[in-house]
Each structure stands twice: as structure tokens, then as C-alpha cells.
Amino acid sequence: xxPTRSWLLVAALLAGPAWAERxxxxxxxxxxxxxxxxxxxxxxxxxxxxxxxxRHGEDWSxxxxxxxxxxxxxxxxxxxxxxxxxxxxxxxxxxTSGRSVAKWFRRNCRDVLGRECSAAEKADVVAWLIDAGRSxxxxx
Amino acid sequence: MTTRTLTMLVxxxxxxxxxxxxxxxxxxxxxxxPVADRIYVEECGSCHVAYPPALLSRASWKAVVGRLATHFxxxxxxxxxxxxxxxxxxxxxxxxxxxxxxxxxTALRITETAWFRHEHRPGEHGLYRGVFEQASVGSPAKCDAxxxxxxxxxxxxxxxRLP
Numbered sequence: 001x002x003p004t005r006s007w008l009l010v011a012a013l014l015a016g017p018a019w020a021e022r023x024x025x026x027x028x029x030x031x032x033x034x035x036x037x038x039x040x041x042x043x044x045x046x047x048x049x050x051x052x053x054x055r056h057g058e059d060w061s062x063x064x065x066x067x068x069x070x071x072x073x074x075x076x077x078x079x080x081x082x083x084x085x086x087x088x089x090x091x092x093x094x095x096t097s098g099r100s101v102a103k104w105f106r107r108n109c110r111d112v113l114g115r116e117c118s119a120a121e122k123a124d125v126v127a128w129l130i131d132a133g134r135s136x137x138x139x140x
Numbered sequence: 141m142t143t144r145t146l147t148m149l150v151x152x153x154x155x156x157x158x159x160x161x162x163x164x165x166x167x168x169x170x171x172x173x174p175v176a177d178r179i180y181v182e183e184c185g186s187c188h189v190a191y192p193p194a195l196l197s198r199a200s201w202k203a204v205v206g207r208l209a210t211h212f213x214x215x216x217x218x219x220x221x222x223x224x225x226x227x228x229x230x231x232x233x234x235x236x237x238x239x240x241x242x243x244x245x246t247a248l249r250i251t252e253t254a255w256f257r258h259e260h261r262p263g264e265h266g267l268y269r270g271v272f273e274q275a276s277v278g279s280p281a282k283c284d285a286x287x288x289x290x291x292x293x294x295x296x297x298x299x300x301r302l303p
Contacts, residue, residue: 076188079188079281080279081186081188107215110209111215
């Protein structure tokens with residue numbers, strides 16, 4: 001077997017920073033990153049919502065697996081496996097791990113857009129996920 | 141039952157006890173690396189059940205983990221360090237027999253191996269032609285549609301429910 005050392009490395013990778021991140025931290029981070037390219041950028045949940053439900057050149061939208069209501073459970077389009085709700089209001093585990101958020105944005109954006117998402121796209125969609133399930137989904 | 145199937149089942153049993161949450165006394169690897177199973181299930185069990193390592197050979201797992209960015213039509217890419225650890229985990233528990241597809245090439249799927257096709261052939265154990273196309277199954281890769289303990293690595297006869 002491999003030395004314990006390498007598993008410790010992976011454990012550290014999984015645990016990430018000692019403090020848990022909050023959904024608002026991701027919104028702030030992506031928004032700041034988007035502003036470094038466009039100073040007037042402001043994240044919009046309603047834009048994020050529309051973007052989440054639209055196709056972007058490939059066969060799927062985000063809502064194909066996550067449904068149009070992020071406060072509800074989804075289903076993986078290929079495997080049929082249930083996916084817990086994406087909205088932190090409905091699932092407190094969401095948007096609390098930088099590693100998980102980076103990993104799934106990378107994978108899902110490549111599947112849905114054929115490329116990585118921009119900081120602006122991520123800021124909008126995170127704004128929408130934070131909003132969803134809080135109100136009745138009117139956005140802002 | 142042929143000796144080959146028997147060997148396979150014994151090897152599988154060992155891997156399954158490694159996957160089960162309790163952890164047996166004979167499972168030295170697990171005791172030494174207590175986080176191993178949790179990581180495997182977390183990383184390889186989010187889109188489908190985490191498949192039993194003993195159902196594919198070392199070469200097959202290497203091929204699967206080596207191309208996660210184009211994984212059966214989806215991107216399942218991992219950070220290189222995590223990919224290496226998952227591969228090491230699978231290599232240590234893989235079948236010692238080659239697993240090949242119908243054309244004799246290294247199998248990327250459990251469901252295309254001769255063992256799987258034999259064990260799940262229509263007419264045996266209540267399996268019938270078209271069972272994998274039933275709405276509640278959809279694909280032979282959806283083990284948990286029939287094996288109720290699949291998420292925990294259990295595939296025993298007592299936990300099967302056919303659609």
C-alpha cells in the first residue's frame with residue numbers, strides 16, 4: 001500500500017481550510033474577479049436564473065440535471081442518480097467547500113458550455129442559487 | 141459454478157467487505173488508511189454508485205481513471221493528486237484477472253466484461269430480455285436499480301429486487 005503520508009495529503013486537500021466557507025464568500029470572490037475585468041459588473045440573480053435554465057451550445061442546461069428549481073432535488077441526466085438540492089437555503093451543505101465548488105463548476109461548465117465558466121457567469125449563478133428557495137423564486 | 145467464477149466471487153467478497161462501512165479485522169489496508177473508503181465513495185459515488193474495485197482489472201481501472209475528463213460522455217475530471225490516490229486505491233483492490241470487452245480489448249466497463257454478461261444473462265435468476273431497458277433501470281450500469289445494497293458495496297442474493 002501507499003504510505004500514510006500521501007493519504008494525509010489527500011485528507012488535507014479534502015478538508016481545505018480549517019474554517020468552513022459560506023455561500024456569500026463565493027459570491028464575493030467571483031464578483032471581485034469579474035470586476036477586475038469589468039469594473040461595472042454587479043452579480044444578478046435573475047440573469048443567473050435565466051442562464052441556469054438556458055442551453056449554451058451543447059445538449060444540456062444546468063437545469064437538465066438540477067431542475068429549474070434549485071431548491072428541489074434533481075436527477076443526473078445519464079445515470080438517473082438523485083442529486084440533492086443546489087440551493088443553500090434547501091441544502092446547507094452547498095457552497096461551503098471551495099474544492100467542491102471549483103471541481104463541479106469545472107466539470108459541469110465543460111459539459112454544458114464546452115468550456116470553463118467565466119467569473120461573471122459564476123457570480124450570477126451563485127447569486128441565483130443563494131436566492132432560490134429563500135423567496136418564491138422571483139430573483140432580484 | 142466454474143472455478144473461475146468462484147475465484148472471482150472470493151476476490152469480490154474481500155473487496156466488498158473493504159467497501160462496507162464497518163470494516164473487518166482481516167482488512168489491513170482499511171485499518172491503515174481509514175479515510176480511503178470515504179474518499180472513494182465521495183469521489184466516485186456522486187454520479188452513480190461507487191463500483192466494487194474487484195470487478196475490473198488493474199489495467200481497466202488505470203484506463204478509466206486515466207481519462208476522467210471524457211468519462212462516458214461527461215467530465216468527471218479530478219485534481220491530479222486526487223486522481224493518483226484514487227488510482228492507487230483501485231489498483232490495490234483490483235481483480236488479478238484481465239477484464240476485457242467482447243473484442244478482447246481492456247474493458248472500461250464492468251457491464252461489458254464476460255463475467256458480467258454471464259452473471260446477468262436473460263433466463264437466469266429471474267432476469268429477462270429487456271430488463272435493463274425498463275424505465276426504473278435504464279442501463280445495466282445502474283446496479284442499485286436491482287441490488288438494493290449496491291451503494292454500500294453489497295451485491296448478495298438476499299438484496300435483489302427485479303423491476
